[in-house]
Amino acid sequence: MAGLLGVAVLGAGHMGADHIRRLGQVVSGARVAAVADPDLDRAKEAVADLDGVTVHADPLAALAAPGVDAVLIASPGPAHEEPLLACFERGLPVLCEKPMVPGSTGALRVVEAEARLGHRLAQIGFMRRYDAEYGRLKSLLDGGGLGRPLMLHCTHRNVSSPPGFTSAMLINSSVSHEIDAARWLLGQELTAVTVLRPRPSAGAPEGLLDPQLVLFETDRGALVDVEVFVNCGFGYQVRCEAVCEQGSARIGEDHTMLVTAAGGAREEVAQDYLVRFADAYDREVQAWVDATRQGRVTGPSAWDGYASSVVAEAGVRALESGGRTAVALAPRPDLYADVSR
Amino acid sequence: MAGLLGVAVLGAGHMGADHIRRLGQVVSGARVAAVADPDLDRAKEAVADLDGVTVHADPLAALAAPGVDAVLIASPGPAHEEPLLACFERGLPVLCEKPMVPGSTGALRVVEAEARLGHRLAQIGFMRRYDAEYGRLKSLLDGGGLGRPLMLHCTHRNVSSPPGFTSAMLINSSVSHEIDAARWLLGQELTAVTVLRPRPSAGAPEGLLDPQLVLFETDRGALVDVEVFVNCGFGYQVRCEAVCEQGSARIGEDHTMLVTAAGGAREEVAQDYLVRFADAYDREVQAWVDATRQGRVTGPSAWDGYASSVVAEAGVRALESGGRTAVALAPRPDLYADVSR
Amino acid sequence: MAGLLGVAVLGAGHMGADHIRRLGQVVSGARVAAVADPDLDRAKEAVADLDGVTVHADPLAALAAPGVDAVLIASPGPAHEEPLLACFERGLPVLCEKPMVPGSTGALRVVEAEARLGHRLAQIGFMRRYDAEYGRLKSLLDGGGLGRPLMLHCTHRNVSSPPGFTSAMLINSSVSHEIDAARWLLGQELTAVTVLRPRPSAGAPEGLLDPQLVLFETDRGALVDVEVFVNCGFGYQVRCEAVCEQGSARIGEDHTMLVTAAGGAREEVAQDYLVRFADAYDREVQAWVDATRQGRVTGPSAWDGYASSVVAEAGVRALESGGRTAVALAPRPDLYADVSR
Amino acid sequence: MAGLLGVAVLGAGHMGADHIRRLGQVVSGARVAAVADPDLDRAKEAVADLDGVTVHADPLAALAAPGVDAVLIASPGPAHEEPLLACFERGLPVLCEKPMVPGSTGALRVVEAEARLGHRLAQIGFMRRYDAEYGRLKSLLDGGGLGRPLMLHCTHRNVSSPPGFTSAMLINSSVSHEIDAARWLLGQELTAVTVLRPRPSAGAPEGLLDPQLVLFETDRGALVDVEVFVNCGFGYQVRCEAVCEQGSARIGEDHTMLVTAAGGAREEVAQDYLVRFADAYDREVQAWVDATRQGRVTGPSAWDGYASSVVAEAGVRALESGGRTAVALAPRPDLYADVSR
Known part of the structure; x- marks a missing residue:
C-alpha cells in the first residue's frame, strides 16, 4: 500500500461516513487506515466495504493505529479540541471539519498550540473555498x-x-x-x-x-x-x-x-x-491529501x-x-x- | 376634431376590435371614423364606446364615409385585395393586416397596382418589426x-x-x-x-x-x-x-x-x-398614424x-x-x- | 377638440418637456392646453410642435388658462406646494411628480388640505407602480x-x-x-x-x-x-x-x-x-388621463x-x-x- | 499495490497524457502500469512523475506488460482496431477513445469480434453521457x-x-x-x-x-x-x-x-x-475503473x-x-x- 496516505477518520456519522466513502472511492492517493466512533457498530458499518481498516471507540487510539499518516476529524464540534491538540503533539497533519472548536476560547487554545509548534498541521473544513x-x-x-x-x-x-x-x-x-x-x-x-x-x-x-x-x-x-x-x-x-x-x-x-x-x-x-457542494467536498479532501503527501499544509488555517x-x-x-x-x-x-x- | 387622423377599420372581429380599441384608447393622433363588417351588430358593438363613427356592411362604403383619411384592413385575408385596390384608386393610405393577400397571384396584382401608382400607400402588418x-x-x-x-x-x-x-x-x-x-x-x-x-x-x-x-x-x-x-x-x-x-x-x-x-x-x-407582442402592435399602429399624418408611407411594403x-x-x-x-x-x-x- | 383632456403642464425642464411630448404624441385622450415655466423661452420651445397651447411664466396663470381641465406638475420640488393647494381650491385633478413636497411639514399641509376637501384630486408620480x-x-x-x-x-x-x-x-x-x-x-x-x-x-x-x-x-x-x-x-x-x-x-x-x-x-x-421605465411613464400618464376623464382619482395619493x-x-x-x-x-x-x- | 487496477495506456499525446494524469492523480482505484507510444520520449515524459510504469513503442507489448489488468486506448483512431481485437483475445477490459474505429467496416469487425466473445469488454469514450x-x-x-x-x-x-x-x-x-x-x-x-x-x-x-x-x-x-x-x-x-x-x-x-x-x-x-467537460472525463474514467474492478462492462458499447x-x-x-x-x-x-x- 506504499504511496497511499493512511488516514484516520474520527466520527462515523453523516459527515464522517461521507468522508470515508470519499477517501475510499473518490479521492486518489489516500486510503482509510482507521476509524473512531463511540458507536462501534456505526464505525464498522461505515468501513464494511474497505480492507485493512482498524476500528476504535477512542479517537486517540485511532491516531495511534498502524498505518495512520494523517487525520480527518468529522466528529461533533465539542469533540474536536482534544484530537487536534493530540495531532499537534504527534506531528500528524489534520483536516478538521467546521466548527474547528465551538467556542472562541477553545479555538484560541488550538491556534496557540499550533503557533508554538511553529508550523501548520491543521486545515479547517471551510469547503466553499474549493467550490x-x-x-x-x-x-x-x-x-x-x-x-x-x-x-x-x-x-x-x-x-x-x-x-x-x-x-x-x-x-x-x-x-x-x-x-x-x-x-x-x-x-x-x-x-x-x-x-x-x-x-x-x-x-x-x-x-x-x-x-x-x-x-x-x-x-x-x-x-x-x-x-x-x-x-x-x-x-x-x-x-x-x-x-x-x-x-x-x-x-x-x-x-x-x-x-x-x-x-x-x-x-x-x-x-x-x-x-x-459535492464537487467542493471532493476537491477539498483531494487537495488536502495531495498537499499532505507532499509534506505541505494549505487551505483554511486554525486562525481561520x-x-x-x-x-x-x-x-x-x-x-x-x-x-x-x-x-x-x-x-x-x-x-x-x-x-x- | 382637427388634426386627428380619421381611420376606417375594415373587419370588427378579434383583430379588428383590438385595433379599434387601440386607435380609440392607446394611440395618439387618430380616431376611428368608420367601421365595416358584414355582421353589423358586431361592428356596432366594437364602437359602442366611441362617438362619431359610422358603421357599414360594405367595406367600400366605409372607405367613402365622411372623415375617412386612411384605412386599416383587419378583415379575413381573402377579403383584402378589393379594398387594397380601392385604397390605391382613392389615394388612401392603408395599413393591411397579414396576409396581405392569401395567394401570390393576388399579392402580385396588389404590388403591380401600387407600382403603377408610382408611390407607396400600403403598409403591411408584419408587427414583429416593431417589437x-x-x-x-x-x-x-x-x-x-x-x-x-x-x-x-x-x-x-x-x-x-x-x-x-x-x-x-x-x-x-x-x-x-x-x-x-x-x-x-x-x-x-x-x-x-x-x-x-x-x-x-x-x-x-x-x-x-x-x-x-x-x-x-x-x-x-x-x-x-x-x-x-x-x-x-x-x-x-x-x-x-x-x-x-x-x-x-x-x-x-x-x-x-x-x-x-x-x-x-x-x-x-x-x-x-x-x-x-402587445407593445409591438401599439408601436406599429402609432408609427403608421404618425407617418400617415405626415404624408409618408413607411414600414413593411406590398412587396414584403x-x-x-x-x-x-x-x-x-x-x-x-x-x-x-x-x-x-x-x-x-x-x-x-x-x-x- | 371635444373629448380631449386639456392639461396644464407646470415646468418645461427635462421631466416637464418629456411629459409634454408624452401628452402630445404618446398618450391618447389628452392634449396640452397650457405650459408654465419661469423661463418662457424654454416653455415655448417645449410646445413648438403643438397647436393651441398658451405659455405662462406664472404657474397659477397656467391653471386659469382657457381649456385647462387638469394639471401635471413637473417643476422642481420646492415649487410644488403652491400649485397643489391651488388645484385643490379650483377642483382641478392633478398629477404631481415626486417628491410631492420636499419636507414632511409641507407634505402634511397638502394631505390636510386634500382631506378637508373630502375627496382626492392628487395623484403622485411614483411611476414604478406602473411598471x-x-x-x-x-x-x-x-x-x-x-x-x-x-x-x-x-x-x-x-x-x-x-x-x-x-x-x-x-x-x-x-x-x-x-x-x-x-x-x-x-x-x-x-x-x-x-x-x-x-x-x-x-x-x-x-x-x-x-x-x-x-x-x-x-x-x-x-x-x-x-x-x-x-x-x-x-x-x-x-x-x-x-x-x-x-x-x-x-x-x-x-x-x-x-x-x-x-x-x-x-x-x-x-x-x-x-x-x-419608459413604458411605466407612459402607462402612468395614460392611467391618469383615463381616470381623470372619468372623474376618478386613482394611483399614489398625497398620503403616499x-x-x-x-x-x-x-x-x-x-x-x-x-x-x-x-x-x-x-x-x-x-x-x-x-x-x- | 493490491487492489488498484493496473492500466495500460496506449498513446501519450494530448488525450493520452491527460488520461495518464487522470488515472494517476484524479481517479481512485487505478494506477498506470504501462504506456505505449511510437514516440518513446513522449511516453517517458508523460509518466515522469509516476512509479512502476513500463514504457513501450509497441502497443501490443504494453498489453502484455506485467501488472496490466485493463487498457485505455487514446492513440489516433486508425490505430485502434488492432489493440481492440488484441484486448478481446486476451480478455482485457478496454476503454477506447472515440472514434472507436474510423470507418464503419472496421467498426463492424470490432462489433462482430466482441459479439463472438459473447460478453462485453469494450467501453467507448463518448464522455457526454457522463456529463x-x-x-x-x-x-x-x-x-x-x-x-x-x-x-x-x-x-x-x-x-x-x-x-x-x-x-x-x-x-x-x-x-x-x-x-x-x-x-x-x-x-x-x-x-x-x-x-x-x-x-x-x-x-x-x-x-x-x-x-x-x-x-x-x-x-x-x-x-x-x-x-x-x-x-x-x-x-x-x-x-x-x-x-x-x-x-x-x-x-x-x-x-x-x-x-x-x-x-x-x-x-x-x-x-x-x-x-x-473536465468533470465528465473524470466521471467517465472513474466509472470505467469502478466497473472493471467489479468485473462489469458498462457505458457506451462497441455497437454505439x-x-x-x-x-x-x-x-x-x-x-x-x-x-x-x-x-x-x-x-x-x-x-x-x-x-x-
Whole structure:
C-alpha cells in the first residue's frame, strides 16, 4: 500500500461516513487506515466495504493505529479540541471539519498550540473555498479588474431546519460559512456585527427567529449582509454578489437545465448542500491529501477557524442584544501572517 | 376634431376590435371614423364606446364615409385585395393586416397596382418589426459588429391550434411571421424551402403535421431554420438566434420575473401573442398614424407582403412533396428598390 | 377638440418637456392646453410642435388658462406646494411628480388640505407602480401564493451622480422610489430606518457617501434592505427580490438580448431610468388621463407622498447619526384609509 | 499495490497524457502500469512523475506488460482496431477513445469480434453521457414527464479549427458527439441524414464548409438538427434542447458567474472542451475503473461506436451530395440488445 496516505477518520456519522466513502472511492492517493466512533457498530458499518481498516471507540487510539499518516476529524464540534491538540503533539497533519472548536476560547487554545509548534498541521473544513464558482469569484476580486469590493450580498437558505435548531445556530452553524467566505473573498477581518430580526416565517418552528439579516463590517470598510433563512421551504440556495467600485459579480444562480412546460419555465434548485457542494467536498479532501503527501499544509488555517468562532460569538450576542457588537480578535501569531489571502 | 387622423377599420372581429380599441384608447393622433363588417351588430358593438363613427356592411362604403383619411384592413385575408385596390384608386393610405393577400397571384396584382401608382400607400402588418427585441437584433445585425449573419435559428410555438387549423397553415399562417422577420433581419430574399416532418405530437389534433422544421435558404447563402409547433401545450414562445461570423445573439428569452418556490425556480411564459407582442402592435399602429399624418408611407411594403406569399406557397409545396422547393419571385418594381432594408 | 383632456403642464425642464411630448404624441385622450415655466423661452420651445397651447411664466396663470381641465406638475420640488393647494381650491385633478413636497411639514399641509376637501384630486408620480414587472410582483404578493413577505432585497444603481448630489440625496431622491415601492408592494408602513455606510467607492465624488445600505423596518415586522449606489459606473439597475414564507420572487433581471462573442456572453444593461421605465411613464400618464376623464382619482395619493417624505427625513437623520431612527407619521385621515393597497 | 487496477495506456499525446494524469492523480482505484507510444520520449515524459510504469513503442507489448489488468486506448483512431481485437483475445477490459474505429467496416469487425466473445469488454469514450447536465436531461426524458421527444436542437461550436481540419471532419469528428448523444438521449437509431451548407464564414479557413446544419431522422420519427460551427471565434459551446410533446428542456446555458460592469452583464463562455467537460472525463474514467474492478462492462458499447461510424459516413456522403442519405446498419447482435438505453 506504499504511496497511499493512511488516514484516520474520527466520527462515523453523516459527515464522517461521507468522508470515508470519499477517501475510499473518490479521492486518489489516500486510503482509510482507521476509524473512531463511540458507536462501534456505526464505525464498522461505515468501513464494511474497505480492507485493512482498524476500528476504535477512542479517537486517540485511532491516531495511534498502524498505518495512520494523517487525520480527518468529522466528529461533533465539542469533540474536536482534544484530537487536534493530540495531532499537534504527534506531528500528524489534520483536516478538521467546521466548527474547528465551538467556542472562541477553545479555538484560541488550538491556534496557540499550533503557533508554538511553529508550523501548520491543521486545515479547517471551510469547503466553499474549493467550490468552482467561489473560486472564480475569488480570482476575479483578486485580479482587481472590478476595483475594490464595497459590499457582499449573501443568501443562505435551507429547505427546513433539523430538530433542535436554535436561533443562535442560524449564526454559528449556518452563517459561519459566510463568515469564512467573506473573510477569504475580501481578504479582510470582520470587525462588527448587527443582526436584524424580521417577524419569523410561519414556516419556522415556534420560537425560532428565522429568517435573520446579519450585517458585518470589515477592517477596511466593506459591508457584508447575509440573509439566512433555514426554513425557506424550497431548496438549498447559496448566492453571493460582490459589489465593487467598477462592477458587480454574482455566483450561485446556476442554470443547469431549463425546463419549459405548462406553468412556465422552470429550473431545478438543489435541495441539499451535499448536492450543491459535492464537487467542493471532493476537491477539498483531494487537495488536502495531495498537499499532505507532499509534506505541505494549505487551505483554511486554525486562525481561520478561530476568527470564525469569534465572529460567530459576536453575532450571537448581537442577535440577543439587538444592537451592533464589535468583534475583538487576539493578536494574530506570525505563523498565520501570510496564510490564505 | 382637427388634426386627428380619421381611420376606417375594415373587419370588427378579434383583430379588428383590438385595433379599434387601440386607435380609440392607446394611440395618439387618430380616431376611428368608420367601421365595416358584414355582421353589423358586431361592428356596432366594437364602437359602442366611441362617438362619431359610422358603421357599414360594405367595406367600400366605409372607405367613402365622411372623415375617412386612411384605412386599416383587419378583415379575413381573402377579403383584402378589393379594398387594397380601392385604397390605391382613392389615394388612401392603408395599413393591411397579414396576409396581405392569401395567394401570390393576388399579392402580385396588389404590388403591380401600387407600382403603377408610382408611390407607396400600403403598409403591411408584419408587427414583429416593431417589437423592441427584434428591433435591437436588427440594429445589431445592421451595425455589423458580429460580422455577416450565417444562420437564423427560430422557434415559433403556440399553446394549441384553433379548430380547423391545417398542416399548410403552420407555414402560411404561423411561419409567415418568420418569413418576413428573416427577410427583414437579413435584408435578403429567401430562395428555397424544405420542410421536415417529425412524427406528430400526441398533443396535436389527428392528421395535423405538428411540429414541423422549416428550412429556408437565402440569396446570399444564409440558412434559416424554424421550429413551428402550434400545440406545444405550455405557452406562446417566439425566439430567434442569429449566428454570425463573430458571435451570436438571441432574443425571446425574456426573464421578467423569476419565482423560486417548492419545485424550483420558475419564470412565466406568455400564453398568447397579444400579450407577448402587445407593445409591438401599439408601436406599429402609432408609427403608421404618425407617418400617415405626415404624408409618408413607411414600414413593411406590398412587396414584403407579396414575397411572403410566394415563400409561403413554396413552403406548402415543400411540405407536401417532402423535397426542396425553389422560390421564384417576379421582378421587383423600382418602387420597392430601397424599401425597408 | 371635444373629448380631449386639456392639461396644464407646470415646468418645461427635462421631466416637464418629456411629459409634454408624452401628452402630445404618446398618450391618447389628452392634449396640452397650457405650459408654465419661469423661463418662457424654454416653455415655448417645449410646445413648438403643438397647436393651441398658451405659455405662462406664472404657474397659477397656467391653471386659469382657457381649456385647462387638469394639471401635471413637473417643476422642481420646492415649487410644488403652491400649485397643489391651488388645484385643490379650483377642483382641478392633478398629477404631481415626486417628491410631492420636499419636507414632511409641507407634505402634511397638502394631505390636510386634500382631506378637508373630502375627496382626492392628487395623484403622485411614483411611476414604478406602473411598471409591468413591479405590477406582476405586486399581483403575486397580493395573491398570497408565496405566503407573507418577510424581506425585500432592493438594488438601486445609477451610472454616475449629477453635479451637486449629496449624501442625503441618495436617500431622499434615489431611495424615495424604494420607499414608495416597499410601502406599496407590502401594503405596510415603514416604522424605522438605519443607514450603513461602507467606505465610499473611489468612483464617487470626494465627500459623497456612496454606496449606502439602507434598512427599513415595517409595522408588520418585515425588513427592507436597499443598496443604493449612484456611481456604480455600469448602468441603471433596479432590482427587487421579495422573500416570502413559501418562496421568493425577483424582478429587474431583464434579459432582452443575449449576445455571445469573443469575451463571453453579454446582455445589455439600461443606462438610464428614462429607458428602463419608459413604458411605466407612459402607462402612468395614460392611467391618469383615463381616470381623470372619468372623474376618478386613482394611483399614489398625497398620503403616499407625505409618508415618503417622513421616511426619507428619518433616513437622512439615520445617515447622519449612524443609528436606528424611528419613523413617526401623523394620524392618517379617513380619506386615505382604503387607498392604493 | 493490491487492489488498484493496473492500466495500460496506449498513446501519450494530448488525450493520452491527460488520461495518464487522470488515472494517476484524479481517479481512485487505478494506477498506470504501462504506456505505449511510437514516440518513446513522449511516453517517458508523460509518466515522469509516476512509479512502476513500463514504457513501450509497441502497443501490443504494453498489453502484455506485467501488472496490466485493463487498457485505455487514446492513440489516433486508425490505430485502434488492432489493440481492440488484441484486448478481446486476451480478455482485457478496454476503454477506447472515440472514434472507436474510423470507418464503419472496421467498426463492424470490432462489433462482430466482441459479439463472438459473447460478453462485453469494450467501453467507448463518448464522455457526454457522463456529463451532469446531459445526465439530467437523459433522466428527464426517460422519466417521461414531458411526453415523447419530437426534436433535438443541438449546437456544437469551437473557437477555431486546428490545421488540416476538413469539411468532412465537422461531421465525423465534431458531430460524432451529437450522433452518440442523440442516440443515447432518445434511445433511437438514426436512419437518415441531410447536410445543409450555408455560405461559409469569413472566419473559416479557405475551402472549409463551416458552419453546417446537419439534420438527422430517427427510427421513431424524431428529428435532430445540429449546428456545427468550428470557427465561431468566441468559445466552446455545446447546447441541446429537447422538444417534447408536453414541454421542452435545455442544457448547456451554464451561468456560473454573472459579471456586470461597463458594457453590460457578462458571463464566461468556456474556451475548450477540456474545461467544459473536465468533470465528465473524470466521471467517465472513474466509472470505467469502478466497473472493471467489479468485473462489469458498462457505458457506451462497441455497437454505439459502430453505429456512430455508420451515421458519420452517411453524413459525409450527404455533405458531398447535398441530398438526403439513408443510414444502413448491420443487424444488431444480441449482445447489444439491452445495452445503454
